[in-house]
Amino acid sequence: MCGIVGCIGVSNAKEVLLNGLSRLEYRGYDSAGVALVNNGDVIINKCQGKVGQLADSVKNVANTSTTGIGHTRWATHGVPSDVNAHPHQGHNKRFSLVHNGIIENHAALRERLEDQGINFTSQTDSEVLVCLIESIAAMSAVSGEEAVRLALNEVVGAYAIVVLDSEDPDQLVVARKSSPLVIGVSKDAYYVASDATPIVAYTKEVIYLEDNHMAVLAASKPPVIFSIDKATPKPPYIENLEMDLQSLEKAGYEHFMLKEIHEQPTSIADSLRGRLSGERALIKLGGIEQYENRMASARRIIIVACGTSWHAGLVAEYAFEQLAGISVEVEYASEFRYRQPIITSDDVVVAISQSGETADTLAALELAKSAGALVIGVCNVVGSSIARFTDAGVYTHAGPEISVASTKAFTAQVTVLTAMALRLAQINDHIKKDVVSQIRDQLLEIPGFVEQILKNTTQYEAIAKDLRDVRDVLYIGRGLSFPVALEGALKLKEISYIHAEGYAAGEMKHGPIALIDTDTPTIIIAPGDRHKDKTLSNLQEIKARQGRVLVVTNQADTSLKQQADWLIEVPPTHEVLTPLLTCIPIQLLAYYIARQKGCEIDQPRNLAKSVTVE
Ligand code: AGP
Numbered sequence: 001m002c003g004i005v006g007c008i009g010v011s012n013a014k015e016v017l018l019n020g021l022s023r024l025e026y027r028g029y030d031s032a033g034v035a036l037v038n039n040g041d042v043i044i045n046k047c048q049g050k051v052g053q054l055a056d057s058v059k060n061v062a063n064t065s066t067t068g069i070g071h072t073r074w075a076t077h078g079v080p081s082d083v084n085a086h087p088h089q090g091h092n093k094r095f096s097l098v099h100n101g102i103i104e105n106h107a108a109l110r111e112r113l114e115d116q117g118i119n120f121t122s123q124t125d126s127e128v129l130v131c132l133i134e135s136i137a138a139m140s141a142v143s144g145e146e147a148v149r150l151a152l153n154e155v156v157g158a159y160a161i162v163v164l165d166s167e168d169p170d171q172l173v174v175a176r177k178s179s180p181l182v183i184g185v186s187k188d189a190y191y192v193a194s195d196a197t198p199i200v201a202y203t204k205e206v207i208y209l210e211d212n213h214m215a216v217l218a219a220s221k222p223p224v225i226f227s228i229d230k231a232t233p234k235p236p237y238i239e240n241l242e243m244d245l246q247s248l249e250k251a252g253y254e255h256f257m258l259k260e261i262h263e264q265p266t267s268i269a270d271s272l273r274g275r276l277s278g279e280r281a282l283i284k285l286g287g288i289e290q291y292e293n294r295m296a297s298a299r300r301i302i303i304v305a306c307g308t309s310w311h312a313g314l315v316a317e318y319a320f321e322q323l324a325g326i327s328v329e330v331e332y333a334s335e336f337r338y339r340q341p342i343i344t345s346d347d348v349v350v351a352i353s354q355s356g357e358t359a360d361t362l363a364a365l366e367l368a369k370s371a372g373a374l375v376i377g378v379c380n381v382v383g384s385s386i387a388r389f390t391d392a393g394v395y396t397h398a399g400p401e402i403s404v405a406s407t408k409a410f411t412a413q414v415t416v417l418t419a420m421a422l423r424l425a426q427i428n429d430h431i432k433k434d435v436v437s438q439i440r441d442q443l444l445e446i447p448g449f450v451e452q453i454l455k456n457t458t459q460y461e462a463i464a465k466d467l468r469d470v471r472d473v474l475y476i477g478r479g480l481s482f483p484v485a486l487e488g489a490l491k492l493k494e495i496s497y498i499h500a501e502g503y504a505a506g507e508m509k510h511g512p513i514a515l516i517d518t519d520t521p522t523i524i525i526a527p528g529d530r531h532k533d534k535t536l537s538n539l540q541e542i543k544a545r546q547g548r549v550l551v552v553t554n555q556a557d558t559s560l561k562q563q564a565d566w567l568i569e570v571p572p573t574h575e576v577l578t579p580l581l582t583c584i585p586i587q588l589l590a591y592y593i594a595r596q597k598g599c600e601i602d603q604p605r606n607l608a609k610s611v612t613v614e
Helices: 013-023 051-057 106-115 125-139 144-152 256-262 264-272 286-296 307-324 359-370 385-389 408-428 433-455 458-467 481-496 505-510 532-543 558-563 575-596
Strands: 003-008 031-038 041-048 067-073 095-103 157-165 171-177 182-185 190-193 205-208 213-218 224-227 300-305 328-332 347-353 374-379 392-395 472-477 499-504 522-525 549-553 566-569
Touching: 003 013, 003 095, 003 157, 003 171, 013 031, 013 051, 013 067, 013 190, 031 051, 031 095, 041 051, 067 095, 067 157, 095 125, 106 125, 125 144, 125 157, 144 157, 144 171, 144 213, 171 190, 256 264, 256 575, 264 408, 264 433, 286 347, 286 374, 286 392, 286 408, 300 307, 300 359, 307 328, 307 347, 307 408, 307 481, 307 575, 347 359, 359 374, 359 385, 374 385, 374 408, 385 392, 408 433, 408 575, 433 575, 458 566, 458 575, 472 481, 472 505, 472 532, 481 499, 481 505, 481 522, 481 575, 499 505, 505 532, 522 532, 522 575, 532 549, 532 558, 549 558, 549 575
Parallel strands: 300 328, 300 347, 347 374, 374 392, 472 499, 472 522, 522 549, 549 566
Antiparallel strands: 003 067, 003 190, 031 041, 031 067, 095 157, 157 171, 171 213, 182 190, 182 205, 213 224
């Protein structure tokens, strides 16, 4: 998704913007640009390509600006090109704008502006917005910020914008609706960005601009915040960032993904810290404490999520049903929001989202809330839109996840959701208290087990060499291993571009087995649980058709060792906790295969870290 940065009141705006855009590269993009105020003039440089190319194009531009805006574009309207890159300027060159989101009524607005004789240079909806602002400012004697506000009241869609007014270059106007925007506050300067990663280098004091609000930022003056519809003033609320700069570096790893895979012993421990207290084996999730009884007695829990987070939801379904006896439905947020689902005030809707900004998940939550359901969030980014929208929630505390492919966020989500299921089990006594305590104690052992798995990664390089040129891979599992199979397939396809499908192992005979031949390997997730024997019968069926099989297990017996072409062992643990261990080998497998293929692992083609548009 697009990335926005802006600054005012600094002495080196070019450097601040370029560093900020580099921090946002992980969001995925295809072009980049900056607008800098130099001696009252606004100079724009933008190009298709990477931030490094942009930096080359501005290397002779003075680094003395006090004010500027920058953007990384992930194309929605209009192909990736220099002219479609942001910042965009109005037809009178007064206003410059960067935008993240989609202006849904851009066509009608464009037509109206063209009727006024305005010519557009790009195919983008963002240029329509800045020309609308320009048109309003030209036709009515209002301030720049008022022209922005009036224009936004004519817009339908999602936006996070930063606007530079050449007639008033000592301020930035920012606004957001359904797309995130964070304002960094320091003594004499302001920084604004799509998320906190470009800001943390300069200040830890931030304002999370609320939805449907805008702000005027002028150096050495307090921020002026007001609602977009009625211009109702809103006092600024400054919060402290938990993030630190060091967590945004690769720390010696070749890719952020590998770093984040290896961070999992720590991130899983962090997601449990202070929540599984020693005495009386109590589980304490402060964020939902006031609603836990309502959750424990819920008619059903509906989980809404996308991608990897949806896979974490499938694991949670097993955990909530088996441990707490609560009926659970897991929904793709993108389907749920349009299906006209039956939702009542008896329902509890849990949104799982690493970024807390996924548009479909946020929209599903808005639908649930409007129907009176209790809405709960499980997010990783503090202050994110979903975290702020829900009635309550639990942060996963996995730390910033930079690589587009989610790894530590997934295990942190599963950890927190399992702890949540155990807490609800403690309340409604669905299972015996000593079983809850036993699982709770084994949950605390998981970081150490993950550490053990990560100690021996050499086998993955060898397996990756064997599998790097395959065209199709099947992942299968039963019960709690089914979501792990789905997650493995997603990891492989999104970073190595190898086609991979995850299936419930019981489904093999209903079609997928037709795919088996010597060229299509199958990854079988088969821990020593109640499903193992049935899943291993799948293994025989595959081998009988010359299929090659990689087995991930925590119970490697002789027959398995003889039959599997590749065998990866993980430590044994309670059945409900096995996904936290069996998912580690499939993360490593995807990583090393993609690395063998020389893929752009942290920023795979076409993908974005946070899908803030539909
Ligand atoms: C997972 O590796 C992908 N990056 C993607 O499927 C991701 O999980 C999905 O877009 C949901 O993102 P969220 O957790 O931030 O809502």
